[in-house]
Amino acid sequence: MKVSTMAEMMAAGTKPEVLFWVGCAGSFDQRAQKITKAFATILDKAGVVYAILGKEEACTGDPARRAGNEFMFQMMAYQNIQVMNAYEIKKIVTTCPHCFNTLKNEYPALGGNYDVIHHTQFLQELIESGKIKISDSNEWKGKTITYHDSCYLGRANDIYEAPRKVLESLDIELKEMRRCKSKGLCCGAGGAQMFKEEEKGTTRINMDRADEAIETKANFVASACPFCNTMMTDGIKNRDEEVKTEVLDIAEIIAKAIQ
Amino acid sequence: MEFISGIVFSILSVIAFYIFGKKLLTIKRNIHLGRPVELNDQPIARWKNVFLLALGQKKMFRNIPVAVLHLILYVGFIIINTELLEIIIDGIFGTHRFFKPYLGALYPILINSFEVLALLVFVACLFFLSRRNILRIKRFLSNDLTGWPKTDANLILAIEIVLMGLFLLMNAADPSVNFIISSWIKPALSNLDAHQLHTIEQTAWWIHILGIYGFMNYLPYSKHLHIVLAFPNAYYASLEPKGKMHNMVAVQNEVLYAMQPELAPTNAAPPEKFGAKDVMDLSWKNLMDAYSCTECGRCSAACPANSTGKLLSPRKIMMDTRDRLEIVGKNIDANGQFEDDGKSLLNDHITIEELRACTTCNACVEECPVSISPMDIIIELRRSLIMEDSNAPSEWNGMFSNIENNFAPWKFAPDDRDAWTKQS
Incomplete structure (x- = not known):
């Protein structure tokens, strides 16, 4: 697909409405790349003029900072802010709640001030403004979907409604897990846990969460974070359910539902 | 009589x-043995918290x-x-x-x-x-x-x-x-x-x-x-979004001076201690948190690490901090000032395994009825482990070097960052 970079736009003398911050998972992880492509497809269909940083994008530093490595975080932040400020970035949308949190809450103290929104909020805006239209005969209609709250959207930033509103626009049955919203159970990936073995315990966090998702008997688990997606997929796979519950990002669900 | x-x-x-x-x-x-931190801004929002959270016991009503x-x-x-x-x-x-x-x-x-x-x-x-x-x-x-x-x-x-x-x-x-x-x-x-x-x-x-x-x-x-x-x-509860971590200005400046040496002051003071090894390295709010803790355990019940059998218990983090602070206080009472007792909050009270289990999910912070952040202490101790002791699990060291060399936590070629645009 044709996706412009900021450098290309700059060379052409144009500016995007919004920068799509893809994030490391969205860029490199095979599963998360599908989410990235689904979201880019939606942006195209909605006629949003967007760009990516492409090769100029680098890790926000979130996992390093949460592991305790402030030096590495500051180095990455410095680099990213230099790049974005040079392009005079005003608005950013990202499909990763960790990138979202860092860009929105932590970069301002370092001189990076942008209007940052998560893709579920952006999707809500697109739906409400009519820029994308949900097909009346969309394939999710009548299905049961449970939404797994990402900690970095939910508790970290109090975003509970946008992802739910987007899902509800599909005419589906939204079934909540036992622990949801501000009580939602973590998938186990945050705080740089994604990049190490879990500590010794009686079970894995993602297995516990997968059990809660399976309990709802939903047809699909909707996620809004590439890391949650991986953890939930692994957890459910490990439970070897007869009925395979598929874990999909909200962007993937919407991409298949719009006219 | x-x-x-x-x-x-x-x-x-x-x-x-x-x-x-x-x-x-x-x-x-x-x-006040804790590090200074300014928490006097936005008095209206702060009084609102006193009314809702303390007087009104909002969190209890969960x-x-x-x-x-x-x-x-x-x-x-x-x-x-x-x-x-x-x-x-x-x-x-x-x-x-x-x-x-x-x-x-x-x-x-x-x-x-x-x-x-x-x-x-x-x-x-x-x-x-x-x-x-x-x-x-x-x-x-x-x-x-x-x-x-x-x-x-x-x-x-x-x-x-x-x-x-x-x-x-x-x-x-x-x-x-x-x-x-x-x-x-x-x-x-x-x-x-x-x-x-x-x-x-x-x-x-x-x-x-x-x-x-x-x-x-x-x-x-x-x-x-x-x-x-x-x-x-x-x-004095934090009014920031819970996802926001406290910025380390000393480290920020170190990086800035490394990138732009012309900005570095000629008589720069040596950098402070990084992160917290002992209670004195925590903020005074962290220490007030420790004394405010009523050991109800709502934090630990909600903690994904604790509920899956890991050693970490946010409640224990608070109890350990108070215990250590009491020891330090008695040490000062006896000696006039703190005499090194060869012990610290990190290692002697809170172990590395506990700290490593935290997913920074904020469930403990969300649950606490008296506005405590156990996560803040966990993160400060982690900072000390990494930046003072270079103590990280090997996978994290790998992740750090990937970020440094490949600009991503995994070992992918930075040039492939936009490879997804060329896939069908």
Whole structure:
């Protein structure tokens, strides 16, 4: 697909409405790349003029900072802010709640001030403004979907409604897990846990969460974070359910539902 | 006789308040051993938190039945204690029910409402005692509470039960009054003569007030200190989004000067210690958190690491911080200033394995009814582990070097970052 970079736009003398911050998972992880492509497809269909940083994008530093490595975080932040400020970035949308949190809450103290929104909020805006239209005969209609709250959207930033509103626009049955919203159970990936073995315990966090998702008997688990997606997929796979519950990002669900 | 008892009572009162005040000042000093941090902005939002979280106990209402019982204890405590004013005046001046003639018809209404509350408190305490000791609730069975903390919790409830009992007995044994609840006890005292009744009333009065003084002085050593500190702790609670981590300006500047050496001051001070190894390296708010903790364990019950059997327990993080701070405080009391005792919060109280299990999900912060952030302490200790001790699991070292060399936590070629655009 044709996706412009900021450098290309700059060379052409144009500016995007919004920068799509893809994030490391969205860029490199095979599963998360599908989410990235689904979201880019939606942006195209909605006629949003967007760009990516492409090769100029680098890790926000979130996992390093949460592991305790402030030096590495500051180095990455410095680099990213230099790049974005040079392009005079005003608005950013990202499909990763960790990138979202860092860009929105932590970069301002370092001189990076942008209007940052998560893709579920952006999707809500697109739906409400009519820029994308949900097909009346969309394939999710009548299905049961449970939404797994990402900690970095939910508790970290109090975003509970946008992802739910987007899902509800599909005419589906939204079934909540036992622990949801501000009580939602973590998938186990945050705080740089994604990049190490879990500590010794009686079970894995993602297995516990997968059990809660399976309990709802939903047809699909909707996620809004590439890391949650991986953890939930692994957890459910490990439970070897007869009925395979598929874990999909909200962007993937919407991409298949719009006219 | 009344004159002497007035003197004795006055002296005891002064001693009780003196010891309590002195201990509070010690706690204040201990809290200020923490790093300075400015938390005085946005007073309106802060007062709102005091009203909602401390006075209104908003977080308690995440579990309504327990919240109602706790509210009874809380309202009972505040309202019944207004009666203390009369008790203290009576004690000093040898008067008997000092306010009675002045308040007229209002007096029995007040005492009747105190008595109803006292009964409710009595019942709520009995319920909480049995809930703690008979019902098998995971957060009360946890090893965090083994030993003194479990006794502390039971002792508080037992003392409240005794104090309420004494208050009702004192009223029952007073023939000059007849109140709604204590009148139920009166039949049991009907065989006693006026002198015996007077002795019972006086004894109940003395044990009640001395019990309250004792309880007051027990507070600073107990988890029950939250009844005082919940209020300032709500005021100073973070107003930032919970996902935002505190920025380390020293590190920010180090990186800035490395990138743009022309900005570096010529006489730059050596960088501070990175992260927290001991309580003095934490912020004063972290330390106030530790003293505010009531060890209820809502944090640990919600913690994904704790509930899946990992060693980490946010409640233990808070209890360890308070324990260590008390040790440091006593060290200062004994030596005039802190003498290195070769120990620290990190390693001697909180182990690396505990810290490594945190997913920074903020569930502990969300649950805490008294605005504590255990996660903040975990992160500061992690910073010390990584930046002072270079102590990281090998996978994290790999992740760090990937970020440094490949600009992503995995080992992918940076040039492939936009490869997805070329896939079908």
